[in-house]
Amino acid sequence: MTLHQEVASGPDSIGATPPVVELQSVTKTFGTVRAVRGVTLRIDPGQVYGLLGPNGAGKTTLMRILVGLVRSDAGTVQVLGRPPGDPRTLRSIGALIESPAFVPHLSGRVNLQVLARARGLPDAEVVRVLRAVDLDGAADRRVTGYSLGMRQRLGVAGALLGDPSLLILDEPTNGLDPEGTASMRSLIRDLAGSATVLLSSHLLGEIQHVCDRVVVLDKGAVVAEDSVSALLSRSGSRSVIVRARPMDLAEKVLKSNDAWSKAVRAGDAGDPHVRLELDGDGVPGLVRALVEAGVEIHEVRRERRSLEDVFFALTGDHSAGSGT
Amino acid sequence: MRNALASEALLLRRRLAPFVVGCTWIVLVVGFGFGVPYIVYATLDPAKTADRAALLEMLLPSAAHTTAVGSYPMFGGAIMLILGVLVTGAEYRWGTWPARLSQGPGRAQVVIAKVLVGAAAVVVIAAAALAASMVTSVVIASVEGRPLTWPAVSAVAASLGVAVFISVAWLSLGAALGVIFRGVGTALAVGLVWTLGLENALSGLAGVVPALEPVRVILLGPTSGSLVAALGVPSLSEGGAVGVAAYVSGPVACAVLLAYTAAGIAVATVLIRRRDIT
Numbered sequence: 001m002t003l004h005q006e007v008a009s010g011p012d013s014i015g016a017t018p019p020v021v022e023l024q025s026v027t028k029t030f031g032t033v034r035a036v037r038g039v040t041l042r043i044d045p046g047q048v049y050g051l052l053g054p055n056g057a058g059k060t061t062l063m064r065i066l067v068g069l070v071r072s073d074a075g076t077v078q079v080l081g082r083p084p085g086d087p088r089t090l091r092s093i094g095a096l097i098e099s100p101a102f103v104p105h106l107s108g109r110v111n112l113q114v115l116a117r118a119r120g121l122p123d124a125e126v127v128r129v130l131r132a133v134d135l136d137g138a139a140d141r142r143v144t145g146y147s148l149g150m151r152q153r154l155g156v157a158g159a160l161l162g163d164p165s166l167l168i169l170d171e172p173t174n175g176l177d178p179e180g181t182a183s184m185r186s187l188i189r190d191l192a193g194s195a196t197v198l199l200s201s202h203l204l205g206e207i208q209h210v211c212d213r214v215v216v217l218d219k220g221a222v223v224a225e226d227s228v229s230a231l232l233s234r235s236g237s238r239s240v241i242v243r244a245r246p247m248d249l250a251e252k253v254l255k256s257n258d259a260w261s262k263a264v265r266a267g268d269a270g271d272p273h274v275r276l277e278l279d280g281d282g283v284p285g286l287v288r289a290l291v292e293a294g295v296e297i298h299e300v301r302r303e304r305r306s307l308e309d310v311f312f313a314l315t316g317d318h319s320a321g322s323g324t
Numbered sequence: 325m326r327n328a329l330a331s332e333a334l335l336l337r338r339r340l341a342p343f344v345v346g347c348t349w350i351v352l353v354v355g356f357g358f359g360v361p362y363i364v365y366a367t368l369d370p371a372k373t374a375d376r377a378a379l380l381e382m383l384l385p386s387a388a389h390t391t392a393v394g395s396y397p398m399f400g401g402a403i404m405l406i407l408g409v410l411v412t413g414a415e416y417r418w419g420t421w422p423a424r425l426s427q428g429p430g431r432a433q434v435v436i437a438k439v440l441v442g443a444a445a446v447v448v449i450a451a452a453a454l455a456a457s458m459v460t461s462v463v464i465a466s467v468e469g470r471p472l473t474w475p476a477v478s479a480v481a482a483s484l485g486v487a488v489f490i491s492v493a494w495l496s497l498g499a500a501l502g503v504i505f506r507g508v509g510t511a512l513a514v515g516l517v518w519t520l521g522l523e524n525a526l527s528g529l530a531g532v533v534p535a536l537e538p539v540r541v542i543l544l545g546p547t548s549g550s551l552v553a554a555l556g557v558p559s560l561s562e563g564g565a566v567g568v569a570a571y572v573s574g575p576v577a578c579a580v581l582l583a584y585t586a587a588g589i590a591v592a593t594v595l596i597r598r599r600d601i602t
């Protein structure tokens with residue numbers, strides 16, 4: 001919070017709020033693997049950003065670059081108005097990157113105290129964050145004995161230390177039970193406004209509910225950056241689903257017309273249907289043609305796309321599905 | 325830097341490593357510095373009066389501090405090297421470097437804080453080992469019915485100082501190895517084989533091949549032994565401990581040990597600063 005104000009009153013801000021993160025053509029190569037290629041991105045304060053992408057898309061690498069753990073090969077990176085990894089910047093960032101790691105034979109509380117000391121924070125702050133993730137009951141047990149979800153909560157607690165103005169969470173709901181996922185969601189929503197949140201997840205429904213904006217990475221490059229609503233309306237509006245009997249006849253009718261020839265058979269034997277791209281004023285003509293051919297129409301409906309469909313459309317990844 | 329030190333101090337205090345290493349060392353010093361020699365003394369042919377007297381002399385309070393410091397050039401150093409490896413290498417094993425290096429303190433600060441806190445632990449361990457040696461020698465003196473003659477405080481302080489000086493050099497080397505090999509296992513193996521094996525072999529060879537003698541100047545073990553010898557502690561050939569021998573002068577030994585300390589810290593720092601932390 002304070003940092004935003006500080007940055008906002010800085011010399012290089014004229015009018016508009018300066019971005020929290022600004023990336024210009026950022027590239028990172030590990031050996032022969034180009035993990036991040038030419039990413040240009042601007043993250044504005046107070047919003048929740050979702051970072052999406054298939055496995056290996058470069059999400060974690062991008063987050064590491066923002067925290068200064070990994071240095072980019074090319075391009076410029078500014079985080080909270082400074083280069084990444086700057087000590088003053090780091091104190092304003094809370095990060096949980098990949099799986100949380102702790103000293104196994106120490107308690108959750110001591111692990112957080114070690115981090116808090118490094119930030120110059122009192123132990124009271126540790127008590128606060130432990131309560132925020134609902135872990136105060138297990139705080140004095142050794143981390144070795146924690147369940148996956150408890151570790152994840154401890155990791156999030158660590159990221160919350162010192163009320164950071166930028167929160168970077170890499171798959172924070174990984175391993176959380178439904179209740180934990182829900183409380184994580186409300187936690188993140190509560191933080192939005194006072195903090196900027198960059199959140200990666202493979203749970204697209206999660207992202208759809210929690211995030212204001214979404215960045216989609218594929219093979220290290222940004223393939224989309226938009227508000228959730230814009231993304232959803234962008235590519236979902238033209239898909240129409242037709243359920244009819246007999247299906248083969250319906251398909252034949254559709255294929256005979258150039259406008260509908262891209263129709264594809266979808267669904268399984270129990271629920272066969274056809275999906276095609278069609279503008280709104282094309283629907284009556286389609287229905288008429290089918291009826292005239294003697295096809296019985298059960299349903300014609302415009303498909304409401306989920307973020308998942310948009311995601312697959314953008315990343316061209318139909319096989320993998322959502323992993324973890 | 326204050327934050328980094330506070331954080332690392334809390335971490336090391338809560339860790340098992342310094343306690344295990346410290347206790348092991350105390351047991352080794354008492355056992356091999358005093359226990360074994362005392363058994364030898366007790367079982368030695370009573371006819372060899374001179375040998376027995378010399379041996380007992382080393383185990384009494386007046387010489388306890390020199391006997392204690394005499395065990396550093398080889399075994400104490402190796403123990404401190406293990407502590408150094410654990411200080412940096414364990415963070416790789418736990419995967420905690422990313423968290424450690426993203427809290428605010430710069431990477432160099434974190435590494436230096438780790439070594440400094442490790443050095444503080446070394447001071448405590450060396451002091452505890454000295455105290456245990458003193459107590460053991462008092463027990464031996466009373467069993468043997470010898471009067472308690474105390475060494476000069478300055479002599480005790482000097483031997484503690486030398487013990488710490490040697491230990492910190494080995495600790496720093498260990499810390500560097502932990503970073504170089506990104507973990508504990510390989511770093512320990514390389515460190516111990518190098519210092520206990522390779523260095524001793526080289527130093528032994530130098531005893532036979534005079535052309536190799538200058539090599540001893542840059543070896544950690546022989547220079548540690550030389551510094552202890554400079555304190556007036558008897559060398560192995562004079563009935564003292566293994567590894568104690570005046571290969572080089574005291575000041576040269578000091579300089580070499582300092583160089584090891586500086587190089588260890590520098591290598592660890594440079595590597596941690598340059599690498600991607602993943």
Ligand SMILES: Nc1ncnc2c1ncn2[C@@H]1O[C@H](COP(=O)(O)OP(=O)(O)OP(=O)(O)O)[C@@H](O)[C@H]1O
Nearest residue numbers: 030033035053054055056057058059060061062602
């Ligand atoms: N330290 C590293 N050394 C070598 N290659 C790496 C390293 N870190 C990441 N990579 C490679 O960079 C690419 C991007 O990895 P990254 O972890 O950023 O993907 P991700 O989007 O987080 O994937 P996931 O969804 O599986 O977490 C991958 O091909 C990965 O193999």
Ligand SMILES: [Mg+2]
Nearest residue numbers: 059060098170
């Ligand atoms: Mg990842």
